[in-house]
Amino acid sequence: xxxxxxxxxxxxxxxxxxxxxxxxxxxxxxxxxxxxxxxxxxxxxxxxxxxxxxxxxxxxxxxxxxxxxxxxxxxxxxx
Numbered sequence: 001x002x003x004x005x006x007x008x009x010x011x012x013x014x015x016x017x018x019x020x021x022x023x024x025x026x027x028x029x030x031x032x033x034x035x036x037x038x039x040x041x042x043x044x045x046x047x048x049x050x051x052x053x054x055x056x057x058x059x060x061x062x063x064x065x066x067x068x069x070x071x072x073x074x075x076x077x078x079x
Contacts (some may be wrong), residue, residue: 004056008060016055016061019073021055021056021059024048025049025053025056027044028049028052029049031045032046032049
């Protein structure tokens, strides 16, 4: 059952937009900055934030590879 929960969470994270992922990262940062957070909660929040940042980096890398640049002859080359 726990494995299925993790799979659903992973699928859900892949469906979010880059903007939503960054917004979630900001929420995690705000949660980490509160004094009421326990040590265990801070570890979980940190892990969630790092996973979100990895997702953001993957998305940005994928987009960068699709960006085209103009070559000297006026044609387009993949970046």
